[in-house]
Amino acid sequence: MERSIKQFETDRLESAKLAAKLILASGTTSPRVGGVGECTIHTFDDPCDIEDICQEVEHMAELKENWNFFKRDAAILRDADVLMIATSLRCVVDPADINCNMCGKLVCEYFKEEEKLPDDPEIAFRGPLCIFRANNISYAIDGMMSQARNLGIDYGVYWSAGAAAMRMKLLPKNTGFALGMGISVTEKSPFRDIPANYADINQRTMNDRIIKRLWPQFRSIYS
């Protein structure tokens, strides 16, 4: 019997979800400063959830000129099969108490006294954050990337998705910093060699354009 292409499509998505679980495992077991739990990793594999986050990313792109590239991020992330978001939970309220001065406050006591940035739409992360703590997220993300490479899964890291998920309150309380990683099981990586104007010209916008052009003719033929 010939196997259907639809079956392949279903299996492909299943494999992406399975890979996401293994990637989560690797990200979770990567090093943490002082061996203290800090990061959580969340998986969004429902296309509707991913779409919600992408819409928020697009919304953020309109807020600020610096964030215009978020539009392209959103278009790329729509092509991802699974979106994973790593968070840093301690960097806002629980500095590492080692007086490392990476935040520029000299000692952690001064950091605790420092007022946080206001809850403003133009601010992605309400710093100052304990950078020493937040650095854990880079270990988590690299653990995830390393596993994705091992498994031969395409991936892309986008901070826009993390910031949008934080804004949508999808992440745990006290999340101070978050990064998104899209993973994809497709023949061509949707994260590499993507045109600069991908937000305007992609499969979805092209479909829309074709439908818009052809629809009046269809309507007249079939009515």
Next chain:
Amino acid sequence: MAITELPDLIEKGLQQAVELMAVAANNSFRFKDLNSLKIIVIGIEEMESIAEYCFSLGDMSPLAARDGRHLIQLIKEPCRLMILGDKRKSPFNYDCGACGYRTCKEMNKAEKVESLTANGPSCQFRNLNLNIATNAAASLAHRLGLHCRVFSTLAFAALSLEIIEDVDIVTSVSVSAANKNPYFDRHEFWTQEHWDETFDNEFPTFKRGFIGAVE
């Protein structure tokens, strides 16, 4: 055929491994493809001075003192220390707010605060790039079967001793080819008295006869 003995093999293998780790760190993922890291690998002499420095911080930081004592043990067997560093200012123009300033421009203009450990304020994404590279190096060391651990204390010491120069934020990866993994389960560095004291402080109720008893 020439015979090469194990110590020679290990020494050469270790050298090749750190070279590969440097390549892995150099080729790791970067935000905005910004590759501005400074990566050095140091030998026994520098490690000795780092160990002395860390040990001398005993009163200020027991953790640094422990790592100093550990480093003295570590350098008796084949080992290397890779130090990675980067500048603190933000070239990203993301204006994300994580550093506590509304814009990258504000952060870059802010007064530089120098200290023994790092110069702040520093850009969060610079830190991410640095630490992703560190993790990539550590990950390769792990795969190559080396004993490996990431240390901030040793890197801070290297910064204040000016072993690595022209950088503001640092981190380090220590690798070793010792007979036993020297990085974890280091019980010899904490005495029984220390644990007893910590236990008494943390769980004062444990030794009480009954609830409400006065010690």
